[in-house]
Amino acid sequence: MNFLKIFTAIYLVLGVELLSQSFSASVNSTTVPLNDRFELSFTFEGQDINAIKGFTPPDLNKDFLVLSGPNQSTSMQIINGAVSASISYSYYLQPRNLGKYTISSAKLFYKDREFKTDPIKIEVIAGSTKPKQTDQSNDNVSEKEIGENLFIRAIVDKQKVYKGEQVTVTYKLYTRLDIAAQMSVSKLPSYQGFWAEELETSPNISFSNEVINGKQFRVGIIKRAALFPSQTGELSLTPFELKVPILEKKKRGTGNIFDDFFDDPFFGRRETYEYTARSNTAKVTCIDLPKENVPANFKGAVGDFILSAKIDKEKVKANEPIALKVEISGTGNMQLITVPEIKLPTGFEKYEPKISEQINRTSTISGKKTIDYLIVPRLAGKVTIAPIEFSYFNPRKKTYESLNSSPFTIEVMKGDAASDFSGVPKEEIKLLDNDIRYLKVDLGNIEQNHQFVLMSYWFWGGVALPLIGLIGLIAWRKRDERISANLQLLRYQRAQKMAKSRLKIAKNLMTTNNYEAFYAEISKALFGYLEDKLHIPKSEFSLEYALEQLTKKNIKPSILDDLKSVAEKCEYARFAPPKIGQEGLNQIYDASANVIIEIEKALAG
Numbered sequence: 001m002n003f004l005k006i007f008t009a010i011y012l013v014l015g016v017e018l019l020s021q022s023f024s025a026s027v028n029s030t031t032v033p034l035n036d037r038f039e040l041s042f043t044f045e046g047q048d049i050n051a052i053k054g055f056t057p058p059d060l061n062k063d064f065l066v067l068s069g070p071n072q073s074t075s076m077q078i079i080n081g082a083v084s085a086s087i088s089y090s091y092y093l094q095p096r097n098l099g100k101y102t103i104s105s106a107k108l109f110y111k112d113r114e115f116k117t118d119p120i121k122i123e124v125i126a127g128s129t130k131p132k133q134t135d136q137s138n139d140n141v142s143e144k145e146i147g148e149n150l151f152i153r154a155i156v157d158k159q160k161v162y163k164g165e166q167v168t169v170t171y172k173l174y175t176r177l178d179i180a181a182q183m184s185v186s187k188l189p190s191y192q193g194f195w196a197e198e199l200e201t202s203p204n205i206s207f208s209n210e211v212i213n214g215k216q217f218r219v220g221i222i223k224r225a226a227l228f229p230s231q232t233g234e235l236s237l238t239p240f241e242l243k244v245p246i247l248e249k250k251k252r253g254t255g256n257i258f259d260d261f262f263d264d265p266f267f268g269r270r271e272t273y274e275y276t277a278r279s280n281t282a283k284v285t286c287i288d289l290p291k292e293n294v295p296a297n298f299k300g301a302v303g304d305f306i307l308s309a310k311i312d313k314e315k316v317k318a319n320e321p322i323a324l325k326v327e328i329s330g331t332g333n334m335q336l337i338t339v340p341e342i343k344l345p346t347g348f349e350k351y352e353p354k355i356s357e358q359i360n361r362t363s364t365i366s367g368k369k370t371i372d373y374l375i376v377p378r379l380a381g382k383v384t385i386a387p388i389e390f391s392y393f394n395p396r397k398k399t400y401e402s403l404n405s406s407p408f409t410i411e412v413m414k415g416d417a418a419s420d421f422s423g424v425p426k427e428e429i430k431l432l433d434n435d436i437r438y439l440k441v442d443l444g445n446i447e448q449n450h451q452f453v454l455m456s457y458w459f460w461g462g463v464a465l466p467l468i469g470l471i472g473l474i475a476w477r478k479r480d481e482r483i484s485a486n487l488q489l490l491r492y493q494r495a496q497k498m499a500k501s502r503l504k505i506a507k508n509l510m511t512t513n514n515y516e517a518f519y520a521e522i523s524k525a526l527f528g529y530l531e532d533k534l535h536i537p538k539s540e541f542s543l544e545y546a547l548e549q550l551t552k553k554n555i556k557p558s559i560l561d562d563l564k565s566v567a568e569k570c571e572y573a574r575f576a577p578p579k580i581g582q583e584g585l586n587q588i589y590d591a592s593a594n595v596i597i598e599i600e601k602a603l604a605g
Contacts (some may be wrong), residue, residue: 021046023115025106031123036094037067041090042106044119046465049074049087051111057089058104061587064093065565067243071182073272092184092274095124096561115585134198143275149176150244152222152279153230156190160285163229163396164302164333167284171223171240173205174276178214178247181205183222186241186276188571191227191541193235193286195333199224199361201571228333229286230537240279245272289393294542295402297341303332307340309388309405318415322375326388326405329368334359336538339371343386347379347412370422377412384409485560494523499525499596503589509548510585518585519570522592526567529596534601543567550599558600 021044028039040060042051049511055092057457060066070089089106100123105116148174157168169189181204205220222242229235293381305328312323328337344350353372359367376384385408394401502525531538547560569588 014555016413021049021110021115022116023106023108023110025103025117025120027120027122028104030121031125032095034098034124034126037094038122039090039092040103040120041088043088044108044110045084045086046110047085052087052547053109054091055108056104057091057106060093060103061565063097064095065100065568067092067094067184067186072246078164095122096565098124098126100124102543141388144276146177148279150174150179150246150275152240152242152277154240154279154282156237156282156284158284160303161229161285162393162395163232163286163288164300164336164393165228167227167229168199168330169225169227169237169282170221171279173220173222173242173244174210174212174217175244176217180245180247180272185571186243187239189240189279190238190542190544191225191237192270193233194227194229194232194291195336195538197228197333197359197365199363199365207354211528213507223320224406226361228336229284229285232286232288233372235284235286237282237284239281242277244275244277246275247252262440270500273293274342290398290400295391297389297402298391298393298400299338301332301337301390302395303330303392304394304396304401304444305332305390307383307390307403307405309408311385311408312408314409315413316377317413318377318380320376320415322377322410324373324375324408326369326371326373326384327368328390329366331364331366332392333365334367334369337369340388342373342375342388344375345383345385347377347381347383348377348385349378350374352562377410380414382411383407390582483541495529496596496600498532498576502528503593503596506592507589510582510589515585519588522588523570526563526570526592526595529599533599553603555599555602559602562591563595566595 021041023044026041026043031152032038042057044053055070057070061280070091072087072089074085074087095101100121103120103122105119107114107116110121153172153174155170158165160256161167171189183386201221201224205222207218207220212215223240227237263281279490283507307326307328309324311325318320324342326339326340326342328334339353341353342350353371353374356370356372357367358366358370388405389408390404391400391402393399494603502521506518506521506525509521527541527543528548530536530550531541534549536546545566547564548564550560586602
């Protein structure tokens, strides 16, 4: 009997040809609350789905936030002897604003013939709708049952930490159900009160087995982050929400003699049920650093560090540069380490240092911060540069620790010109020597020469020009000192320039298809710009707070919506980079640049 079923099925599959094709669009709801999401599907039915080419969706980004998609699925059925194959492209969307919208047609080509879907009208309303009742057949399970067999846990490695000490949060997915790999982020956790660094995780979830309350679960790490508290007290991590497609096998139950055969897992149609898994709200208690025995040069560094410093030469001529390299390495938040001060003796000139960082984000944040100084001795002699000092709090030992380099002794020899004139160009020294010799050799008629010189325009020009130059130099240096002293003003003025620099890096990454680095650099450009423009410290920055500050400055809601959209896309993409192609990357790049330009105009106006 089983052999007869198999033979009959194979005959029907090979002998019956599908006579028509169709391409349709559908949504799971035409009325959607503003903060809810809905599913949009484009389904093509035909005989040979391999003949489909050039699927082109409508522009969804204008009115909706694309949370996931296109997610592709295929199926095949044999009904009354007719073969039916279908392919679906589904999206999960979230409306941006209230109102009525029309989703325009999608199109594709099947055997060189173009097919288009009909437009769909969507109404976005305020509030929330009641959840739809699902079929309570024997094959379906309730939300409660799913929640008991599929959930996320947020696990922190420390419950109590010092301010600035790293605490690692790991998000694990636990499941006893059959799920698809195309999971998408519904809502990222908020790390209010923390400086957050994403830790490296594999793009493909690797599952292991774990027994909980006598039940065996498959467990995989989906996200990890290193958090550094910037304020004290009890701090909460809001839940992480992930949309997980659950694969359900749909039985026919029609009484057809072929039902038993086609309900076999090989031929049976698997339907996808989307479930939003939410993590628990993790809590961390942060205590302040000790107030006793705080070193005078302590600037807030927390961790375990090593200090090294060296110069490239110990014997130089006056006016020759010396490279002084300072390196701080170890575990802790390297990006928040304040550059140590160097105390130079009289006669040295110091230039703005070059700062670079190498960060390791595998588990505990570690790395190296390098500060390259260029110093120039102006006076001859033997001088000593005091040791470089750096202090930090070690949370493991619960004490402050101070590091010191060795002092540097430098022998500065006279340059090519006399050291008394070090810092004055050689040409000026030679001219001055000539003037002195001229006065000594031929004094002439002092009264006549004196009268001539006083009446000469050249004399007054020679006196006035250096004076004007000196006044200008003093004014310029005063302005430079004011700007340097006011770091907030400096950051404010350079915000757009720094953002452009990061966008340029992102554009180069875009051409090399380095998606993860591209999204990270776009985020740095946007968030760095907002930090500088709104005077928000890195440790206190959050998108919500930035949007709140921009709202107070009367920035248009449309600009804020664009900013939020781009930022969310980048954050989602860093978790699970979508395959959007070069055109999609260009759109995100252009949108980021336009947002920065619009905010700059609005703040300037």
